[in-house]
Each structure stands twice: as structure tokens, then as C-alpha cells.
Amino acid sequence: MKSFPGLERLVPDYIKTFEAYIPSKPDDELKKLYGCSRLYRLNNNENPLGPPRTARRALEAFDSAGASVYPSGDCYHLRHKLADIFGMAPDQFLVGNGANEVIAFAIKAFCRHGDNIITADKTFAVYEWVAQFSGFEARLVPLVDYGFDAEGMLEKIDERSRIVFVCNPNNPTGSWWDARTLCSFLDRVDGRCVVVVDEAYREFVEDPDFPDSMSLIASYPNLVVFRTFSKMYGLAGLRIGYLAGSSEVVDIIRRTCVVYSVNTMAQVGAFWALDDREHVARTRESVRAGKRFLLKELDLMGLDFVHGEGNFVMTRLPMSDSLAYRKLMTHGVMVRAMTGFRFPNWIRISVSHLEALESFAAALAKILGERKRF
Ligand SMILES: *Cc1c(COP(=O)(O)O)cnc(C)c1O
Numbered sequence: 001m002k003s004f005p006g007l008e009r010l011v012p013d014y015i016k017t018f019e020a021y022i023p024s025k026p027d028d029e030l031k032k033l034y035g036c037s038r039l040y041r042l043n044n045n046e047n048p049l050g051p052p053r054t055a056r057r058a059l060e061a062f063d064s065a066g067a068s069v070y071p072s073g074d075c076y077h078l079r080h081k082l083a084d085i086f087g088m089a090p091d092q093f094l095v096g097n098g099a100n101e102v103i104a105f106a107i108k109a110f111c112r113h114g115d116n117i118i119t120a121d122k123t124f125a126v127y128e129w130v131a132q133f134s135g136f137e138a139r140l141v142p143l144v145d146y147g148f149d150a151e152g153m154l155e156k157i158d159e160r161s162r163i164v165f166v167c168n169p170n171n172p173t174g175s176w177w178d179a180r181t182l183c184s185f186l187d188r189v190d191g192r193c194v195v196v197v198d199e200a201y202r203e204f205v206e207d208p209d210f211p212d213s214m215s216l217i218a219s220y221p222n223l224v225v226f227r228t229f230s231k232m233y234g235l236a237g238l239r240i241g242y243l244a245g246s247s248e249v250v251d252i253i254r255r256t257c258v259v260y261s262v263n264t265m266a267q268v269g270a271f272w273a274l275d276d277r278e279h280v281a282r283t284r285e286s287v288r289a290g291k292r293f294l295l296k297e298l299d300l301m302g303l304d305f306v307h308g309e310g311n312f313v314m315t316r317l318p319m320s321d322s323l324a325y326r327k328l329m330t331h332g333v334m335v336r337a338m339t340g341f342r343f344p345n346w347i348r349i350s351v352s353h354l355e356a357l358e359s360f361a362a363a364l365a366k367i368l369g370e371r372k373r374f
């Protein structure tokens with residue numbers, strides 16, 4: 001291939017220094033690579049129960065002839081349904097190709113050269129990544145007791161701060177702000193910047209002290225809420241998530257979104273997923289049972305762990321997380337190695353069904369046992 005001598009000059013410094021995310025290989029390739037006959041993916045906090053029945057039925061009934069027609073460019077029916085559910089207006093919602101895409105929309109809408117965003121050092125990394133590869137500063141405030149530090153983040157806000165991202169509950173620690181903490185934070189931010197609460201795991205939370213962020217939007221017009229259909233609703237493969245905010249703020253963010261990024265199947269799946277009330281209850285029950293089992297097993301192995309709300313648990317290993325990852329893969333179990341989240345030697349395990357968690361526990365016990373013999 002011919003080289004491109006002029007390339008260097010074209011690339012901004014913040015792209016030169018940015019490392020691309022490396023996604024995992026497909027299952028068939030991984031099974032060959034690690035010599036395992038089946039693979040449990042416990043790395044992405046997916047719902048092992050799959051999508052709700054209502055969504056499955058609608059997806060199966062989808063007429064493939066419709067694939068030749070562009071989707072609704074503004075997810076019309078889905079936004080109207082969300083508006084009904086939350087008692088808000090349809091123009092307070094903006095749907096994207098996963099919550100990941102709405103993160104990019106929000107950053108593009110508010111940040112210009114020299115601006116910054118604020119978030120935690122150990123949280124969902126996409127806020128930081130999008131800011132950095134767009135040339136904006138990401139100010140990372142250390143977690144306190146595995147939770148977001150309201151005080152620390154307030155100290156970092158200056159006149160160039162545009163957005164504060166709070167992951168609630170936090171991926172990967174499961175810690176969360178209750179309604180009082182969130183409201184007092186919003187009071188003290190006092191409209192100086194946009195406050196995003198990323199509620200990707202909101203539907204897993206049962207505690208009544210968890211903020212009803214959708215209704216807080218009426219009193220805090222700078223509050224933006226992110227939700228996704230990837231976790232509780234089991235539609236990660238279709239890529240659909242959304243944000244909600246005041247009409248004023250959403251009207252600004254909407255200007256940055258590329259029309260037609262949300263495909264028709266995703267819109268159909270999400271629309272019908274919201275109808276299945278049983279699905280949420282069944283998933284919560286499955287996560288509760290899975291967590292009970294997992295925590296007991298980790299405890300028996302004498303490991304430290306951290307968990308809160310959400311369908312994931314973190315544990316600290318007496319060995320490198322990437323070595324543990326590779327060894328677990330040979331047993332057909334994929335977890336998330338946490339060095340990338342700034343938790344070296346920790347792994348995060350998605351709370352899947354019991355069969356997968358039993359395989360994980362057996363494999364981990366074996367790996368730790370092998371270590372002790374040396
Ligand atoms: C999974 C996850 C998302 C991304 O969701 P998509 O809709 O699949 O893009 C966003 N935020 C957090 C904290 C997540 O864990």
C-alpha cells in the first residue's frame with residue numbers, strides 16, 4: 001500500500017495521542033482462539049433474559065420489505081410513547097443510536113475549543129473519550145468511597161465547564177446518589193452548566209430514595225437524563241437509547257444529531273419493549289438471585305468485592321486482571337478486565353443467569369487454586 005506523507009499534518013494532536021478502543025472478537029473467533037466450546041459473555045452487563053416478549057413478538061412480525069424505507073427520522077412514535085409514560089412532552093426526548101450516541105450529541109452541542117466537561121475518574125469512559133477525541137478537556141474527579149464526589153466536582157466547575165456527567169448508578173461500582181444528594185448538587189451548580197445523569201441502570205433500582213430524575217427536569221432546566229434500551233430491555237444489539245431534558249435544552253442538542261441514525265427495527269423493538277411490565281420484575285428477580293449467589297461465592301474465595309445497584313459486581317483479584325481474563329476465557333467465561341477503568345487487578349462480572357455464574361465461580365476458584373500451589 002502506498003504511504004501518505006501528508007497525513008501527519010492533517011491530524012489534530014488530540015487524535016494523534018488518542019488510542020482507539022479495541023472491541024472483543026466475535027464468539028466463533030474467540031472460541032477458536034481460547035479453545036472453549038461455549039462462551040458466557042459476562043463483560044457487557046447485558047440482560048440474559050433477552051428482550052421483553054412484547055418486543056420479540058413485534059420484531060418477529062416485522063415485514064422485511066419495510067427495510068427499504070428510511071426510518072422515522074425523529075423516532076416519532078417512540079417519543080410520543082415516552083412522553084405519555086413520563087407525563088412530559090414529546091419534544092423533551094431525543095433518541096439516538098444507543099445512549100453512546102446521545103453522549104456525543106450533548107458534547108457537540110455545548111463544547112467549543114477551550115471548554116471542559118467534568119466527571120469521575122472511575123466511571124463509564126465514553127464521556128471522557130468523546131471529550132478527548134473532540135479536543136475538549138475532561139476533568140476527572142476521584143471517586144470517594146467508590147461513589148461520585150459532589151463536593152470535588154463542584155470545585156472543578158469554572159466558567160469554561162459545559163457539562164457535568166454523573167453516572168447514576170455508577171458503572172462499574174454500583175454506587176448512586178439519592179434524591180437529596182442530586183437535588184442539593186443541582187442547587188449548588190445553580191444553572192452554571194448542564195448536568196447529565198446517565199441512568200443506564202435505572203430500571204434495576206428498587207430503592208424509593210433513588211431520584212425521580214424525569215420529574216426533576218421541570219424544576220431544573222439544566223438537567224439532562226440518559227436512558228438506554230441496551231440493559232434492562234435487552235436490545236443492546238439494535239442500538240437505541242435516548243435523552244430527556246427541558247424542551248429548551250433538547251432543542252439545542254437536537255441540532256447536532258444526524259438524522260436516521262436510529263434504525264426501524266430498533267424503534268419497533270423499543271416501542272413495544274416498554275409495554276412488558278412483567279419483564280422488569282422478572283429481570284430484577286433474576287439479578288437478585290444471581291447477585292446473592294455471586295457474592296456468596298466471592299466471599300468463600302476470600303475476595304474483596306464492590307457492588308450496589310445495577311446488574312454487575314466488581315471484585316479484586318490477587319493477580320493481574322488481564323491474566324485472569326485470559327485464563328477465564330479458556331474456561332469459556334468472558335469478564336471485563338478493569339485496568340482500563342483505572343481499577344488494576346479488578347474484574348467486573350455481569351450478573352447473568354445462574355448457570356453462567358456457576359461456570360464463572362468454578363473457573364475462578366480453579367484459577368486461584370492453581371496460583372496457591374506455586
Ligand atoms: C451500557 C451503558 C451505556 C451505553 O448504552 P448504549 O445505549 O448501549 O449505547 C451508557 N452508559 C452507561 C453507564 C452504560 O453502562
